[in-house]
Amino acid sequence: MTAVPTIKLNDGYEIPQFGFGVWQVPADIAEEVVSKALEVGYRHIDTAAVYGNEEGVGAAIAKSGIPREELFVTTKLWVGDFKDGNTKQALRTSLQKLGLEYVDLYLIHWPSPNDEKYLEAWKALEELQSEGLTRSIGVSNFLPEHLDKVAEIGSVTPAVNQVEIHPALQQRDIQAANEKYGIATQAWSPLAQGQVFDEEPVKAAAEAHGVSPAQVVIRWHLQQGRILFPKSVTPERIASNFDVFGFELTDEELAAIDGLERDGRLGKHPAEFFPAG
Template sequence: MAVNNIPSVHLNNDAAIPQLGFGTFQIPPAETKAAVTSALNAGIRHIDTAQMYGNEKEVGEAIRDSGIDRSDIFVTSKLNNDVHDPAVVADALARTTERLGLGPIDLFLIHWPLPEVGDFVETWRALEAEYRAGNVRTIGVSNFNADHLERLLADTDVVPAVNQIEVHPYFQQDELREFNERHEIATEAWAPLAQGAVLDDPVLAEIAEEVNRSVAQVTLRWHIQRGDVIFPKSSTPERAAENSEIFDFDLSQPQVERIDALDKNHRFGPDPATFNFVPE
Protein backbone atom coordinates (compact mmCIF):
# COMPACT_ATOMS: atom_id res chain seq x y z
CA MET A 1 0.00 0.00 0.00
CA ALA A 2 1.48 3.35 -0.99
CA VAL A 3 -0.38 6.62 -1.42
CA ASN A 4 1.46 9.84 -2.31
CA ASN A 5 4.71 7.85 -2.07
CA ILE A 6 4.03 6.92 1.57
CA PRO A 7 5.88 3.64 2.22
CA SER A 8 4.54 0.81 4.35
CA VAL A 9 6.18 -1.09 7.17
CA HIS A 10 5.58 -4.84 7.08
CA LEU A 11 4.55 -6.23 10.45
CA ASN A 12 5.42 -9.61 11.93
CA ASN A 13 2.09 -11.10 10.80
CA ASP A 14 2.66 -9.92 7.20
CA ALA A 15 0.22 -7.01 7.49
CA ALA A 16 1.43 -3.70 6.07
CA ILE A 17 0.97 -0.39 7.88
CA PRO A 18 1.58 2.98 6.18
CA GLN A 19 4.59 4.62 7.82
CA LEU A 20 2.83 7.99 8.00
CA GLY A 21 -0.59 8.22 9.61
CA PHE A 22 -2.88 10.72 11.29
CA GLY A 23 -3.40 10.87 15.06
CA THR A 24 -6.69 11.91 16.63
CA PHE A 25 -5.56 12.33 20.26
CA GLN A 26 -7.24 15.37 21.88
CA ILE A 27 -9.36 16.11 18.80
CA PRO A 28 -12.90 16.67 20.13
CA PRO A 29 -15.54 14.38 18.63
CA ALA A 30 -17.31 17.35 17.01
CA GLU A 31 -14.12 18.20 15.10
CA THR A 32 -12.91 14.68 14.37
CA LYS A 33 -14.80 13.94 11.16
CA ALA A 34 -13.55 17.10 9.44
CA ALA A 35 -9.97 16.54 10.66
CA VAL A 36 -9.86 12.93 9.47
CA THR A 37 -11.43 13.95 6.16
CA SER A 38 -8.66 16.53 5.68
CA ALA A 39 -6.03 13.88 6.37
CA LEU A 40 -7.60 11.48 3.88
CA ASN A 41 -7.78 14.26 1.29
CA ALA A 42 -4.05 14.82 1.84
CA GLY A 43 -3.39 11.20 0.85
CA ILE A 44 -2.98 9.74 4.32
CA ARG A 45 -4.36 6.22 4.65
CA HIS A 46 -3.55 5.37 8.26
CA ILE A 47 -5.76 6.69 11.08
CA ASP A 48 -4.99 6.25 14.78
CA THR A 49 -7.68 6.54 17.46
CA ALA A 50 -8.45 4.99 20.86
CA GLN A 51 -11.36 4.19 23.12
CA MET A 52 -9.90 6.77 25.51
CA TYR A 53 -10.18 9.54 22.89
CA GLY A 54 -13.96 9.25 22.62
CA ASN A 55 -13.97 9.86 18.86
CA GLU A 56 -14.05 6.38 17.30
CA LYS A 57 -17.58 6.91 15.94
CA GLU A 58 -16.56 10.08 14.11
CA VAL A 59 -13.40 8.44 12.73
CA GLY A 60 -15.55 5.70 11.27
CA GLU A 61 -18.00 8.21 9.77
CA ALA A 62 -15.19 10.10 8.02
CA ILE A 63 -13.77 6.91 6.53
CA ARG A 64 -17.14 5.55 5.41
CA ASP A 65 -18.12 8.88 3.83
CA SER A 66 -14.77 9.37 2.10
CA GLY A 67 -15.54 7.08 -0.83
CA ILE A 68 -12.13 5.45 -0.38
CA ASP A 69 -12.10 1.67 -0.43
CA ARG A 70 -11.97 0.31 3.12
CA SER A 71 -9.09 -2.01 2.24
CA ASP A 72 -6.94 1.04 1.42
CA ILE A 73 -7.20 2.55 4.92
CA PHE A 74 -5.41 1.18 7.99
CA VAL A 75 -7.23 1.91 11.26
CA THR A 76 -5.84 1.54 14.79
CA SER A 77 -7.64 1.80 18.11
CA LYS A 78 -6.68 0.97 21.68
CA LEU A 79 -8.14 -0.76 24.71
CA ASN A 80 -9.16 1.63 27.48
CA ASN A 81 -7.61 1.39 30.93
CA ASP A 82 -10.88 0.41 32.61
CA VAL A 83 -11.41 -2.75 30.53
CA HIS A 84 -8.25 -4.76 31.22
CA ASP A 85 -10.20 -7.56 32.92
CA PRO A 86 -9.84 -10.51 30.51
CA ALA A 87 -13.53 -11.25 30.92
CA VAL A 88 -14.54 -7.95 29.29
CA VAL A 89 -11.87 -7.54 26.59
CA ALA A 90 -13.98 -9.22 23.90
CA ASP A 91 -16.94 -6.95 24.62
CA ALA A 92 -14.68 -3.88 24.62
CA LEU A 93 -13.26 -4.80 21.22
CA ALA A 94 -16.77 -5.47 19.89
CA ARG A 95 -17.88 -2.00 21.00
CA THR A 96 -14.95 -0.39 19.19
CA THR A 97 -15.75 -2.39 16.06
CA GLU A 98 -19.38 -1.27 16.27
CA ARG A 99 -18.54 2.40 16.84
CA LEU A 100 -16.15 2.48 13.90
CA GLY A 101 -18.53 0.58 11.65
CA LEU A 102 -15.73 -0.61 9.39
CA GLY A 103 -15.64 -4.35 10.00
CA PRO A 104 -12.68 -5.98 11.80
CA ILE A 105 -10.21 -3.33 12.93
CA ASP A 106 -6.73 -3.45 11.40
CA LEU A 107 -4.82 -3.00 14.67
CA PHE A 108 -5.92 -3.04 18.31
CA LEU A 109 -3.52 -2.17 21.11
CA ILE A 110 -3.40 -2.39 24.88
CA HIS A 111 -3.12 1.35 25.51
CA TRP A 112 -1.10 1.19 28.77
CA PRO A 113 0.42 -1.73 30.69
CA LEU A 114 -0.84 -0.44 34.07
CA PRO A 115 1.65 -2.61 35.96
CA GLU A 116 -0.13 -2.27 39.30
CA VAL A 117 -3.64 -2.75 37.88
CA GLY A 118 -4.47 -6.38 37.21
CA ASP A 119 -2.13 -8.36 34.97
CA PHE A 120 -1.46 -7.16 31.43
CA VAL A 121 -0.34 -10.68 30.48
CA GLU A 122 -3.87 -11.97 31.08
CA THR A 123 -5.27 -9.00 29.16
CA TRP A 124 -2.97 -9.87 26.27
CA ARG A 125 -4.10 -13.50 26.32
CA ALA A 126 -7.69 -12.29 25.92
CA LEU A 127 -6.59 -10.23 22.91
CA GLU A 128 -4.78 -13.25 21.49
CA ALA A 129 -8.09 -15.14 21.58
CA GLU A 130 -9.82 -12.34 19.65
CA TYR A 131 -7.00 -12.33 17.11
CA ARG A 132 -7.23 -16.09 16.59
CA ALA A 133 -11.01 -15.79 16.19
CA GLY A 134 -10.55 -13.23 13.41
CA ASN A 135 -12.24 -10.41 15.31
CA VAL A 136 -9.18 -8.17 14.85
CA ARG A 137 -6.57 -8.33 12.11
CA THR A 138 -3.48 -7.39 14.14
CA ILE A 139 -2.74 -6.87 17.84
CA GLY A 140 -0.06 -4.88 19.60
CA VAL A 141 0.76 -2.78 22.61
CA SER A 142 1.30 0.86 23.48
CA ASN A 143 3.60 2.38 26.10
CA PHE A 144 5.22 -0.94 27.01
CA ASN A 145 8.77 -0.84 28.36
CA ALA A 146 11.25 -3.64 27.68
CA ASP A 147 10.48 -5.40 30.98
CA HIS A 148 6.77 -5.42 30.14
CA LEU A 149 7.50 -6.88 26.72
CA GLU A 150 9.84 -9.49 28.18
CA ARG A 151 6.95 -10.82 30.28
CA LEU A 152 4.70 -11.04 27.24
CA LEU A 153 7.34 -12.79 25.17
CA ALA A 154 8.00 -15.31 27.93
CA ASP A 155 4.40 -16.07 28.92
CA THR A 156 2.27 -15.70 25.76
CA ASP A 157 2.25 -16.95 22.18
CA VAL A 158 1.63 -13.97 19.89
CA VAL A 159 4.44 -11.41 19.62
CA PRO A 160 2.98 -7.88 19.54
CA ALA A 161 3.10 -6.49 16.02
CA VAL A 162 3.81 -2.96 17.22
CA ASN A 163 4.77 -1.04 20.33
CA GLN A 164 3.47 2.53 20.21
CA ILE A 165 5.70 4.67 22.44
CA GLU A 166 6.67 8.28 23.00
CA VAL A 167 9.55 9.10 20.64
CA HIS A 168 10.84 12.47 19.42
CA PRO A 169 14.20 14.26 19.13
CA TYR A 170 14.20 15.08 22.86
CA PHE A 171 13.27 11.53 23.92
CA GLN A 172 14.67 9.07 21.42
CA GLN A 173 14.30 5.77 23.34
CA ASP A 174 17.02 4.06 21.30
CA GLU A 175 17.39 1.08 23.65
CA LEU A 176 13.67 0.33 23.60
CA ARG A 177 13.50 0.84 19.83
CA GLU A 178 16.41 -1.61 19.45
CA PHE A 179 14.60 -4.11 21.71
CA ASN A 180 11.50 -3.79 19.54
CA GLU A 181 13.50 -4.33 16.37
CA ARG A 182 15.31 -7.34 17.80
CA HIS A 183 11.96 -9.02 18.43
CA GLU A 184 10.36 -7.93 15.12
CA ILE A 185 8.07 -5.44 16.86
CA ALA A 186 7.54 -2.27 14.85
CA THR A 187 8.02 1.01 16.71
CA GLU A 188 5.27 3.59 16.40
CA ALA A 189 6.23 7.04 17.66
CA TRP A 190 3.54 9.08 19.35
CA ALA A 191 4.15 12.78 19.95
CA PRO A 192 6.70 12.76 17.09
CA LEU A 193 6.98 16.55 17.35
CA ALA A 194 7.25 16.47 21.17
CA GLN A 195 3.81 18.05 21.44
CA GLY A 196 5.17 21.00 19.46
CA ALA A 197 8.19 21.58 21.71
CA VAL A 198 10.69 20.92 18.90
CA LEU A 199 9.20 23.54 16.58
CA ASP A 200 11.31 26.30 18.15
CA ASP A 201 14.53 24.30 18.29
CA PRO A 202 17.43 26.27 16.73
CA VAL A 203 19.24 23.18 15.41
CA LEU A 204 16.12 21.94 13.68
CA ALA A 205 15.50 25.45 12.36
CA GLU A 206 19.00 25.52 10.83
CA ILE A 207 18.48 22.18 9.15
CA ALA A 208 15.05 23.25 7.92
CA GLU A 209 16.64 26.28 6.26
CA GLU A 210 19.32 24.07 4.68
CA VAL A 211 16.74 21.79 3.03
CA ASN A 212 14.11 24.48 2.45
CA ARG A 213 11.50 22.72 4.57
CA SER A 214 9.59 23.42 7.77
CA VAL A 215 10.88 22.27 11.15
CA ALA A 216 7.93 19.88 11.40
CA GLN A 217 8.78 18.33 8.03
CA VAL A 218 12.44 17.93 9.01
CA THR A 219 11.50 16.26 12.29
CA LEU A 220 9.01 13.91 10.66
CA ARG A 221 11.54 13.05 7.96
CA TRP A 222 14.08 12.17 10.69
CA HIS A 223 11.56 9.70 12.12
CA ILE A 224 10.87 8.19 8.72
CA GLN A 225 14.57 7.65 8.00
CA ARG A 226 14.93 5.93 11.39
CA GLY A 227 12.11 3.54 10.50
CA ASP A 228 9.48 4.84 12.95
CA VAL A 229 5.79 4.70 12.11
CA ILE A 230 4.40 8.17 12.87
CA PHE A 231 0.99 9.82 13.05
CA PRO A 232 1.22 13.54 13.74
CA LYS A 233 -2.02 15.26 14.71
CA SER A 234 -3.38 18.32 12.95
CA SER A 235 -6.83 19.87 12.85
CA THR A 236 -6.11 22.05 9.80
CA PRO A 237 -6.07 20.86 6.18
CA GLU A 238 -2.94 22.90 5.46
CA ARG A 239 -0.93 21.26 8.24
CA ALA A 240 -2.18 17.78 7.32
CA ALA A 241 -1.01 18.38 3.75
CA GLU A 242 2.36 19.73 4.93
CA ASN A 243 2.92 16.70 7.16
CA SER A 244 2.39 14.38 4.21
CA GLU A 245 4.97 16.14 2.01
CA ILE A 246 8.07 14.50 3.50
CA PHE A 247 8.87 11.81 0.96
CA ASP A 248 10.55 13.86 -1.75
CA PHE A 249 13.70 14.81 0.16
CA ASP A 250 16.31 13.18 2.40
CA LEU A 251 18.30 14.37 5.37
CA SER A 252 22.03 13.82 5.06
CA GLN A 253 23.84 11.66 7.58
CA PRO A 254 25.47 14.73 9.23
CA GLN A 255 22.03 16.34 9.53
CA VAL A 256 20.61 13.17 11.09
CA GLU A 257 23.49 13.10 13.55
CA ARG A 258 22.82 16.70 14.58
CA ILE A 259 19.22 15.76 15.36
CA ASP A 260 20.37 12.61 17.18
CA ALA A 261 22.49 14.85 19.42
CA LEU A 262 19.34 16.66 20.66
CA ASP A 263 18.29 13.76 22.88
CA LYS A 264 17.64 15.01 26.43
CA ASN A 265 15.90 11.88 27.71
CA HIS A 266 12.98 14.24 28.35
CA ARG A 267 9.59 12.58 28.51
CA PHE A 268 6.46 14.72 28.04
CA GLY A 269 3.94 11.96 28.72
CA PRO A 270 3.49 9.62 31.70
CA ASP A 271 6.09 7.01 32.60
CA PRO A 272 4.67 3.55 31.81
CA ALA A 273 6.57 2.11 34.78
CA THR A 274 4.46 4.14 37.21
CA PHE A 275 1.35 5.16 35.27
CA ASN A 276 -1.65 3.27 36.66
CA PHE A 277 -4.59 5.59 35.99
CA VAL A 278 -7.98 3.94 35.54
CA PRO A 279 -11.01 6.19 34.87
CA GLU A 280 -13.90 5.81 37.25
Protein backbone atom coordinates in the same frame (compact mmCIF):
# COMPACT_ATOMS: atom_id res chain seq x y z
CA MET B 1 -1.45 10.36 -4.93
CA THR B 2 1.78 10.21 -2.91
CA ALA B 3 2.87 6.64 -2.21
CA VAL B 4 3.52 6.29 1.52
CA PRO B 5 6.15 3.66 2.32
CA THR B 6 5.00 0.61 4.24
CA ILE B 7 6.66 -1.52 6.88
CA LYS B 8 6.13 -5.28 6.98
CA LEU B 9 5.10 -6.36 10.45
CA ASN B 10 6.21 -9.60 12.09
CA ASP B 11 2.82 -11.19 11.34
CA GLY B 12 3.12 -10.56 7.58
CA TYR B 13 0.77 -7.59 7.34
CA GLU B 14 1.99 -4.24 6.05
CA ILE B 15 1.40 -0.92 7.82
CA PRO B 16 1.74 2.51 6.21
CA GLN B 17 4.76 4.07 7.88
CA PHE B 18 3.10 7.47 8.03
CA GLY B 19 -0.38 8.03 9.40
CA PHE B 20 -2.74 10.48 11.05
CA GLY B 21 -3.44 10.60 14.79
CA VAL B 22 -6.59 11.89 16.46
CA TRP B 23 -5.57 12.17 20.12
CA GLN B 24 -7.33 15.23 21.62
CA VAL B 25 -9.35 15.79 18.45
CA PRO B 26 -12.80 16.75 19.78
CA ALA B 27 -15.56 14.32 18.92
CA ASP B 28 -17.64 17.02 17.22
CA ILE B 29 -14.95 17.81 14.65
CA ALA B 30 -13.33 14.38 14.28
CA GLU B 31 -15.30 13.55 11.14
CA GLU B 32 -14.30 16.81 9.47
CA VAL B 33 -10.63 16.51 10.47
CA VAL B 34 -10.26 12.87 9.43
CA SER B 35 -12.08 13.58 6.16
CA LYS B 36 -9.48 16.25 5.40
CA ALA B 37 -6.65 13.83 6.20
CA LEU B 38 -8.12 11.17 3.91
CA GLU B 39 -8.56 13.78 1.18
CA VAL B 40 -4.89 14.77 1.49
CA GLY B 41 -3.80 11.16 1.12
CA TYR B 42 -3.43 9.66 4.58
CA ARG B 43 -4.58 6.04 4.67
CA HIS B 44 -3.49 5.10 8.21
CA ILE B 45 -5.67 6.45 11.03
CA ASP B 46 -4.81 5.97 14.71
CA THR B 47 -7.53 6.37 17.34
CA ALA B 48 -8.39 4.85 20.74
CA ALA B 49 -11.46 4.07 22.80
CA VAL B 50 -10.51 6.62 25.44
CA TYR B 51 -10.21 9.42 22.86
CA GLY B 52 -13.98 9.46 22.54
CA ASN B 53 -13.90 10.11 18.80
CA GLU B 54 -14.19 6.68 17.19
CA GLU B 55 -17.66 7.53 15.82
CA GLY B 56 -16.27 10.55 14.00
CA VAL B 57 -13.41 8.54 12.58
CA GLY B 58 -15.85 5.90 11.38
CA ALA B 59 -18.16 8.49 9.83
CA ALA B 60 -15.25 9.99 7.88
CA ILE B 61 -14.18 6.56 6.65
CA ALA B 62 -17.73 5.72 5.54
CA LYS B 63 -18.16 9.06 3.78
CA SER B 64 -14.80 8.84 2.00
CA GLY B 65 -15.76 5.97 -0.27
CA ILE B 66 -12.20 4.65 0.00
CA PRO B 67 -12.16 0.84 -0.24
CA ARG B 68 -11.65 -0.74 3.19
CA GLU B 69 -8.63 -2.70 2.01
CA GLU B 70 -6.84 0.58 1.22
CA LEU B 71 -7.15 1.81 4.81
CA PHE B 72 -5.24 0.91 7.96
CA VAL B 73 -7.17 1.61 11.16
CA THR B 74 -5.77 1.32 14.67
CA THR B 75 -7.67 1.59 17.94
CA LYS B 76 -6.69 0.82 21.51
CA LEU B 77 -7.94 -1.04 24.57
CA TRP B 78 -8.32 1.17 27.63
CA VAL B 79 -6.97 0.09 31.00
CA GLY B 80 -10.34 0.14 32.75
CA ASP B 81 -11.71 -2.38 30.27
CA PHE B 82 -8.98 -4.95 30.69
CA LYS B 83 -8.85 -4.47 34.45
CA ASP B 84 -12.55 -5.35 34.51
CA GLY B 85 -12.10 -8.32 32.19
CA ASN B 86 -13.96 -6.60 29.34
CA THR B 87 -11.28 -6.78 26.66
CA LYS B 88 -13.33 -8.64 24.07
CA GLN B 89 -16.42 -6.51 24.53
CA ALA B 90 -14.29 -3.37 24.37
CA LEU B 91 -13.12 -4.19 20.86
CA ARG B 92 -16.63 -5.06 19.74
CA THR B 93 -17.81 -1.69 21.08
CA SER B 94 -15.01 0.09 19.23
CA LEU B 95 -15.89 -1.73 16.00
CA GLN B 96 -19.52 -0.70 16.37
CA LYS B 97 -18.52 2.93 16.84
CA LEU B 98 -16.11 2.80 13.92
CA GLY B 99 -18.64 1.05 11.70
CA LEU B 100 -16.07 -1.60 10.81
CA GLU B 101 -16.01 -5.40 10.81
CA TYR B 102 -12.38 -5.47 11.90
CA VAL B 103 -9.50 -3.15 12.74
CA ASP B 104 -6.06 -3.55 11.27
CA LEU B 105 -4.30 -3.12 14.61
CA TYR B 106 -5.53 -3.36 18.19
CA LEU B 107 -3.23 -2.17 20.97
CA ILE B 108 -3.21 -2.38 24.76
CA HIS B 109 -3.07 1.35 25.46
CA TRP B 110 -1.03 1.32 28.70
CA PRO B 111 0.35 -1.59 30.72
CA SER B 112 -0.67 -0.21 34.15
CA PRO B 113 1.68 -2.88 35.47
CA ASN B 114 0.96 -2.93 39.20
CA ASP B 115 -1.14 -6.10 39.00
CA GLU B 116 0.05 -7.45 35.62
CA LYS B 117 -3.48 -7.74 34.28
CA TYR B 118 -2.08 -6.58 30.96
CA LEU B 119 -0.90 -10.18 30.56
CA GLU B 120 -4.49 -11.46 30.73
CA ALA B 121 -5.42 -8.74 28.25
CA TRP B 122 -2.73 -9.94 25.88
CA LYS B 123 -4.14 -13.46 25.85
CA ALA B 124 -7.56 -11.97 25.07
CA LEU B 125 -6.05 -9.99 22.17
CA GLU B 126 -4.64 -13.21 20.78
CA GLU B 127 -8.16 -14.68 20.83
CA LEU B 128 -9.61 -11.58 19.16
CA GLN B 129 -7.01 -11.89 16.45
CA SER B 130 -7.88 -15.55 15.88
CA GLU B 131 -11.55 -14.53 15.62
CA GLY B 132 -10.71 -12.08 12.84
CA LEU B 133 -11.80 -8.94 14.70
CA THR B 134 -8.32 -7.49 14.40
CA ARG B 135 -5.62 -8.39 11.92
CA SER B 136 -2.60 -7.41 14.00
CA ILE B 137 -2.20 -7.00 17.74
CA GLY B 138 0.28 -4.93 19.67
CA VAL B 139 1.00 -2.80 22.69
CA SER B 140 1.53 0.83 23.59
CA ASN B 141 3.78 2.36 26.22
CA PHE B 142 5.34 -0.99 27.11
CA LEU B 143 8.79 -0.94 28.67
CA PRO B 144 11.36 -3.71 27.97
CA GLU B 145 10.36 -5.60 31.12
CA HIS B 146 6.72 -5.62 30.03
CA LEU B 147 7.70 -6.94 26.60
CA ASP B 148 9.73 -9.69 28.26
CA LYS B 149 6.71 -10.82 30.28
CA VAL B 150 4.42 -10.80 27.24
CA ALA B 151 7.01 -12.90 25.40
CA GLU B 152 7.00 -15.41 28.27
CA ILE B 153 3.24 -15.97 28.35
CA GLY B 154 2.14 -15.17 24.82
CA SER B 155 1.91 -17.35 21.75
CA VAL B 156 1.94 -14.26 19.50
CA THR B 157 4.60 -11.55 19.54
CA PRO B 158 3.27 -7.97 19.51
CA ALA B 159 3.47 -6.52 16.02
CA VAL B 160 3.88 -2.93 17.24
CA ASN B 161 4.92 -1.06 20.38
CA GLN B 162 3.66 2.52 20.27
CA VAL B 163 5.64 4.80 22.58
CA GLU B 164 6.50 8.46 23.04
CA ILE B 165 9.48 9.18 20.79
CA HIS B 166 10.76 12.50 19.48
CA PRO B 167 14.16 14.20 19.31
CA ALA B 168 14.02 15.12 23.01
CA LEU B 169 13.05 11.59 24.17
CA GLN B 170 14.36 8.83 21.96
CA GLN B 171 13.77 5.84 24.29
CA ARG B 172 16.66 3.90 22.80
CA ASP B 173 16.29 1.09 25.34
CA ILE B 174 12.71 0.49 24.22
CA GLN B 175 13.65 0.70 20.56
CA ALA B 176 16.38 -1.90 21.17
CA ALA B 177 13.93 -4.21 22.97
CA ASN B 178 11.46 -3.83 20.11
CA GLU B 179 14.17 -4.75 17.64
CA LYS B 180 15.14 -7.79 19.74
CA TYR B 181 11.61 -9.16 19.43
CA GLY B 182 10.99 -8.05 15.85
CA ILE B 183 8.42 -5.50 17.03
CA ALA B 184 7.90 -2.37 14.94
CA THR B 185 8.43 0.91 16.79
CA GLN B 186 5.65 3.47 16.44
CA ALA B 187 6.13 7.01 17.73
CA TRP B 188 3.41 8.97 19.48
CA SER B 189 3.82 12.70 20.05
CA PRO B 190 6.45 12.46 17.28
CA LEU B 191 6.80 16.23 16.94
CA ALA B 192 7.24 16.82 20.70
CA GLN B 193 4.23 19.14 20.48
CA GLY B 194 6.47 21.62 18.69
CA GLN B 195 8.95 21.90 21.55
CA VAL B 196 11.96 20.98 19.39
CA PHE B 197 11.18 23.24 16.45
CA ASP B 198 13.50 26.01 17.69
CA GLU B 199 16.45 23.67 18.24
CA GLU B 200 19.38 24.62 16.01
CA PRO B 201 19.76 21.26 14.17
CA VAL B 202 16.06 21.26 13.28
CA LYS B 203 16.05 24.92 12.20
CA ALA B 204 19.23 24.48 10.15
CA ALA B 205 17.87 21.45 8.30
CA ALA B 206 14.59 23.22 7.65
CA GLU B 207 16.42 26.18 6.14
CA ALA B 208 18.72 23.97 4.09
CA HIS B 209 15.83 22.07 2.50
CA GLY B 210 13.29 24.87 2.34
CA VAL B 211 10.80 23.04 4.54
CA SER B 212 9.22 23.50 7.96
CA PRO B 213 10.69 22.25 11.26
CA ALA B 214 7.76 19.83 11.52
CA GLN B 215 8.61 18.35 8.14
CA VAL B 216 12.23 17.93 9.23
CA VAL B 217 11.26 16.00 12.36
CA ILE B 218 8.88 13.81 10.36
CA ARG B 219 11.69 12.97 7.92
CA TRP B 220 13.97 12.19 10.87
CA HIS B 221 11.50 9.54 12.04
CA LEU B 222 10.83 8.16 8.57
CA GLN B 223 14.49 7.80 7.64
CA GLN B 224 15.19 5.95 10.89
CA GLY B 225 12.45 3.42 10.17
CA ARG B 226 9.82 4.37 12.72
CA ILE B 227 6.08 4.49 12.13
CA LEU B 228 4.53 7.82 13.13
CA PHE B 229 1.25 9.70 12.99
CA PRO B 230 1.38 13.42 13.77
CA LYS B 231 -1.87 15.09 14.74
CA SER B 232 -3.30 18.41 13.66
CA VAL B 233 -6.75 19.92 13.28
CA THR B 234 -5.53 22.68 10.93
CA PRO B 235 -6.13 21.83 7.25
CA GLU B 236 -2.95 23.56 6.10
CA ARG B 237 -0.83 21.69 8.64
CA ILE B 238 -2.51 18.37 7.88
CA ALA B 239 -1.45 18.87 4.26
CA SER B 240 2.06 20.18 4.94
CA ASN B 241 2.82 17.34 7.39
CA PHE B 242 2.04 14.91 4.56
CA ASP B 243 4.30 16.74 2.10
CA VAL B 244 7.54 15.12 3.27
CA PHE B 245 8.49 12.82 0.43
CA GLY B 246 10.34 15.31 -1.78
CA PHE B 247 13.52 15.68 0.27
CA GLU B 248 15.92 13.66 2.44
CA LEU B 249 17.99 14.60 5.44
CA THR B 250 21.71 13.96 5.26
CA ASP B 251 23.47 11.61 7.65
CA GLU B 252 24.97 14.66 9.34
CA GLU B 253 21.56 16.25 9.81
CA LEU B 254 20.12 13.03 11.24
CA ALA B 255 23.02 12.73 13.67
CA ALA B 256 22.66 16.35 14.78
CA ILE B 257 18.98 15.79 15.58
CA ASP B 258 19.89 12.57 17.40
CA GLY B 259 22.09 14.77 19.58
CA LEU B 260 19.02 16.54 21.00
CA GLU B 261 18.28 13.51 23.20
CA ARG B 262 17.43 14.38 26.79
CA ASP B 263 14.68 13.50 29.26
CA GLY B 264 12.09 15.55 27.43
CA ARG B 265 9.14 13.34 28.34
CA LEU B 266 5.76 14.96 27.69
CA GLY B 267 3.48 12.10 28.74
CA LYS B 268 3.30 9.77 31.71
CA HIS B 269 5.99 7.26 32.57
CA PRO B 270 4.59 3.77 31.90
CA ALA B 271 6.00 2.33 35.14
CA GLU B 272 4.23 5.01 37.16
CA PHE B 273 0.91 5.48 35.36
CA PHE B 274 -2.07 3.61 36.78
CA PRO B 275 -5.14 5.20 35.17
CA ALA B 276 -8.61 4.62 36.53
CA GLY B 277 -11.33 2.97 34.49
